[in-house]
Amino acid sequence: MFLFFPLSEFWRTLLASIIGLLTLAGIMTRPFRWSEARIAMIGAGTLLLLGLIRPADAVRTLLRDWNTFLFFLGMMGLSALAETAGLFDWLAAQAARFAKQSAARLFLNVFLLGTLITMIFSNDATALILTPVVYVLVTRLRLPVLPYLFACTFIADSASFLLPISNPINVIIISRFPLDLLTFLRLLFLPSLVVITLNIGIFYLLYRKQLRGSFEISHLPTAEKAVKHKAYFRYTLWVLALVAPSYVVASAFQFPLSVVAIAGGLLLLAGALFWKRVTLLEAGKGISWPIFGFIAGMFVVVRAIEDTGLTHKLGKLLLHLSRGTSFGAVMVGTFGSALGTNLINNVPMAVVMNSSLGSIQHAAPAIRNGFVAATMFGCDLGPNLTTVGSLATILWLLILRQRDVDVSGLDYFKVGVMVTPLMLLAGAITIWLCL
Template sequence: MHQVALSSAVVWPVAALSTAGILVKPFKVAEAWWAVAGALILLLTGQLTFAEVGHAVGRGTDVYLFLIGMMLVAELARTTGLFDWVAAQTVRSAKGSATRLFCIVYMVGILVTTFMSNDATVVVLTPAVLAAARAAKLERPLPHLLACALIANAASFVLPVSNPANLVVFAGRMPTLPAWFALFLWPSAIAIVVTFAALYWTQRADLRAGMDDEVSVPGLSAHAKLVAFGIALMGVVVLGASFLGGDLGWPTCAVGLAAFTLVAWRARALALSAARAMSWGVLPLVAGLFVLVDALDRIGVAGELARLLEELQAGAPQWSVWAAGIATAIVANIANNLPAGLVAGATMASSHSSSSVVAATLIGINLGPNLSVTGSLATVLWLTVLRREGIAVGFVQFLKVGLVVMPVALLLCLYAVSAGSGF
């Protein structure tokens, strides 16, 4: 029972202010505090009860477990020196060319995103790229770091496992793998190729810089080999869970904890150092977002959006694909694609939308966040990794690149979807 009537006049301002705090970070207060503050205000004002907040937080359990597993193996890879070894090998392969290194990073990002998820790309690949840039004495590593963030979103709908948001948007209506490829094979290829071309164009001046290629390759310790095996096993487990239609969180977390336990058994101090270095603030951020979305859902946001979408499909079906994709891309950049994906999933289920409209919605949720630095959870994780290493990428700095990279890729992807649907 609510203590007071649920009011959109309260819920909307709280959600808006919390989102603004996450995006702008006034007073240098971390993103998680703004999300948690919004959830607490809704609780203390009686808009949500303890039970309702608990239920909303519980909906994110699979996401929390997934993130814990991914972050744990990434920190273990860093502390055991696995990233340093990978970095040295990568720099040698680049043969003194910043452009060649950029291409290698982008290709590896495609593979990691496709088979392990976009969050894995930013959590696992970004530290390795940073280590490679430092080993090569690369003065301008930003193009290579941007490649990690942008391919994490651009390749995140190659497979269902490529982004946990895919499972949220389809909400129990996940197509078979052949049907998935029929919807997303060409849009994914377009997103990957166009994003690469646009990013290369914006960063071409920095990519002309030289770099060292004669770097010493450190030895690979037994601990690092254990972590490497754990990362490979995690990729297999996550891919298998996705194909079987199961949850991704607990298998990912189980593999992460197993790797942690084995390393701790051999080097306890090393494992504890990795656990302490994890970005634990991401978890309350996600939990707070789940609560805010639940409140918006309770005041009928998903139902109203579903009604508008049904009217559009009935009156102008040729525009429904474009409207769904562009609208969700805009909302994802304003409010982050995690809450946008949750709302979109509920909207799609309520509106009984066609597969092409659902596909366009998912593309907007996944690719749209390449516009702004806080558009997706993956990019927020990317920012967290960079901040820990003393690297700052501002909102405007990212937006200048995003304005070139994202819109053309999005429009071409939506054209592929609409053409495939017969419009």
């Protein structure tokens, strides 16, 4: 199309593969501190300009994944508007109240609250909104901050395969490999419980000394103080009481989850505008717009790689490594995805795996389901290994450490390396048993 000189199929394949791999490498290393969105868009733009993917194919690819884009939009809108209502502060205050002045019980409550929020709002809300809320709470209560922050950051990933909506990665994968709710729950609910229990148990063991204390009730903020506007807060609770079961029903009937998320977000937006809690501009600021560029870029780049047959070969390799057994499928899917998420972030990894798993469509159901469930599991839980960033970030932190400055990000890495492989293994074995 825009390619001004003819190229043989071999060179087109080679060029598309190089651009695709360079894009993934760029996302991994982020040269010049460029954002992942910019790198993905540059990759996609280059492929389009060189005619290595037809614009019509690119548009078709993006339209095919409309559910993913709208789900991200609805999910971020719901979280941001619920935060405006003071819901997360209120829930955190209640968690502290139920802890009855015990630091250890508050720790457990933070885990349970994180699980609940991840289940309904997705891991995004727990990692980005609950974490600072809990930070304020435990700072006010004069408790050691780090164990509680670790709890929030880790549970965001550990609880993100309880339901299809608990992590947008699940929606990306389910859009390509539909799983009805019962199959999803059969494959991933029990592993979720195992992983969450393991996470809580290990963290209690690690932080038992710091959790021996108690806090004074006088430092506890009142739950009422968290509620900025009573009517809007009540309205938010009603909307969420409607949205949560709607998600379950939509999953059961394989109805697009994005429609529920967008409808819930619009209802909350209408309430927030009515009670003048936000303006449209402020509501827009609650959305991370670059993410759409990033996902769109990734979809186009992976589509171009897919046309070269590279992802098909990766799928065949995964199948070969699994030795055609369901156990192998679960292990290869889990650990392959987990490793990939730590190299190139979980969204690109999920998109690459989606494309690769296309070649196992005709495998036995146990193997196919094993790969699909394990890919979701690995992409969801894998980031806990290097939870404050990719491996590249961790390498950078290690370099900083050489300068003798204690880098707290490395604490996350140390805990992640200790805990995540165990959780991955336990979860993978449970998935295999549930197949």
